[in-house]
Amino acid sequence: MTVLTAADQVPADAVLLDVRWQLGRTDGREQYRAGHLPGAVFVDLETELAAPGSPAEGRHPLPSVQALQSAARRWGLEDGSRVVVYDAAGGLAAARAWWVLRWAGLTDVSILDGGLAAWRGPLEQGEVVPRPGSVTLTGGALPVLGPDEAAALAAGDGVLLDARAGERYRGEHEPVDPRAGHVPGAVSAPTAENLDADGRFRTAAVLTERFAALGVAPGTTVGVYCGSGVTAAHQVAALAEAGIEAALWPGSWSQWSADPDRPVATGPAPHDAR
16 A cells, blocks of 8 residues: 655656644644645645534544545546645644545555655745546545444454544543543554654554554554544554554544443553543
8 A cells, every 4th residue: 555755756747735734723724825835735624534523423524425526626636646645744634635535546645754844845835726637536445443343443353543642542631522531442552653753654664563562463453543533544554554454433532432321441551441
């Protein structure tokens, strides 16, 4: 599975998608307009890479294939397009676009390793409006979990990785969701630890060692969640770099924590339920 493209290896014919988004911020488009890779099209994660949120489905449910296809055509995508996605945060948001487009059936999609900071060429200001494309998307090309399947993995059918920061996993801090803690049995695996000090993905060898220490190796049945299925996509990308296929749980903690019948665990241990 194609995951990464180095900044000096971006194909000349690639469609560049700028996916600047951070939890609690709404100025991604303004950041994009101030300076982006030449020709890059802004993608709104909230409205184009997700359906409207709800307690039942989580904060960032997957968009419908029809809605995503309409957005992808606005971005200028064609069948067979090469796509490179990036952000200014080590790919933590851009990976959502990588995963969603791969799930939707595109095969040549990669993340700009290191994001905007790794780019050494000139930047362009303003808005890029490409000629509309005619891409056809399908959906279902990558594995997806629901809450019951995630619970089964955490209970021993495989490994369920929690990609949020450690303090959210332990229940010490919860900035947005109804309850603090984690799915009982889930293993803490903060997404930020996939990156080196320069915001690039760690090498495949290092990632392989990291996931092996968490009980995940090639052939392991593994699922990933985060707060709302955004940074979990980054974890799926890192696992793919290590040669491990993983399923994404789009509803993630925002879906689980909104259901009062779902148990919650706190603390550093996977099974400390309450």
